[in-house]
C-alpha cells in the first residue's frame with residue numbers, strides 16, 4: 001500500500017479496525033428503502049464512495065425498530081432479514097478498500113415524516129393519498145416536535161427498555177453483516193437527543209430533570225450497544241454538540257456527555273449540531289470544528305469533525321490543528337463521490353492516484369500529465 005505524507009491520508013487504527021485514511025462519508029438518508037431493506041440504490045450509492053477513496057463509509061440512519069424510521073423509505077436492521085442486503089454492501093466496500101459503518105437510529109418524535117422532496121414535515125393527507133400512512137410515535141413526553149406535528153406517546157420505562165434492547169439487537173445484526181463500525185445516532189432532534197435536551201425533555205422521573213437524568217437514556221443505549229458489539233470494533237456516537245437555542249443543550253453538556261461515553265467504551269464522538277426547528281446555527285465552512293476540538297481536548301476522546309467541510313486543504317488543516325481525528329463529508333460527497341480521491345491528488349500530487357481504482361487511475365494520471373503541458 002502507498003504511504004502518504006498528509007495526515008488526511010494516513011491510516012487510523014481504532015481498536016482492531018484500520019481505516020486506510022481519515023476521510024469518512026457522513027450518514028445520509030436516502031429515503032429509498034422498502035421495508036427497511038437495502039437495495040441496489042444503496043449498493044451503488046455507498047459503493048461509489050469506496051471507489052472514491054474514502055476510508056470509512058457510513059450508512060444512513062438505520063432504524064432499530066420499524067416505528068423508529070424517519071420516513072417509510074429508511075433503512076432498518078430490526079430483523080434478521082435486513083442482514084444479507086447490508087452484507088452485500090459491506091463486501092463491496094471491503095473489496096474496494098473502505099471500511100463500513102452503520103448508524104443506528106430511532107427517530108422518536110421526528111418519526112413518521114415525509115421524504116424531504118414531499119415536504120420534510122409530518123406525514124399528512126397528501127402522503128396518505130400516496131400510500132404513506134402515518135404511524136404512532138414516541139418521545140420523552142407527549143409534546144410534538146413542532147406545532148401541528150404528530151403528538152408522541154411519552155415512553156414508559158418498559159418502552160425505554162425495549163428500545164435500548166432494539167439498539168443492541170441491531171448492533172448484533174450489523175456485526176453479522178460484517179460491518180466494521182457502528183454509530184449511535186444521538187443528534188438532530190431524534191429520540192436520544194430529544195431525551196438529552198431540556199428543550200424536548202421535561203420528564204420528572206429519572207430519565208429527565210438534571211443533566212444526569214437527561215443523559216441516562218443515551219448512556220443506556222451506548223452501554224447496551226457496546227456490550228453487544230465486538231470489543232475489537234469501534235463505536236461512534238453522533239452528538240448534537242449544541243442545540244443552537246437559548247436554554248438548550250450546550251457544548252458544556254456535550255463535554256460532560258463525552259466523558260461518560262468514553263468511560264462506557266465509545267471510541268469517537270461525531271460532533272454535529274442542531275435538530276430542533278427553532279435552532280439558529282452559525283453556518284460557515286467548518287463551523288463545528290471548534291466544538292470537535294473542545295470535546296477532544298476536555299473529554300480526552302477522539303472526535304470526528306463534520307459540517308461544511310468541502311476542501312482538501314481545509315480537511316488537512318482540521319487534523320493538523322488537533323481538532324479531530326477523522327473528517328466526515330456529507331453533501332460534498334454527494335456532489336463528488338470521488339472527493340477523497342481528488343483530495344489525495346491535491347495533497348499528495350501524483351502519488352494520490354494510488355487511491356483511485358486502477359480502472360480510472362491509469363487514464364486520469366496520464367491525462368493530468370498531458371494537461372500540465374498545455
Ligand SMILES: Cc1cc2nc3c(=O)[nH]c(=O)nc-3n(C[C@H](O)[C@H](O)[C@H](O)COP(=O)(O)O)c2cc1C
Nearest residue numbers: 026027028029060061306307308309329330331332
Ligand atoms: C441527504 C442527507 C441526509 C442526511 N441524513 C443523515 C442521517 O441519516 N444521519 C445523520 O446523522 N445525519 C444526516 N445528515 C447530515 C449529514 O450527515 C452531515 O452531518 C451534514 O450534511 C453536514 O455535513 P456537510 O456539510 O458535509 O453536508 C444528512 C444530510 C444530508 C445532506
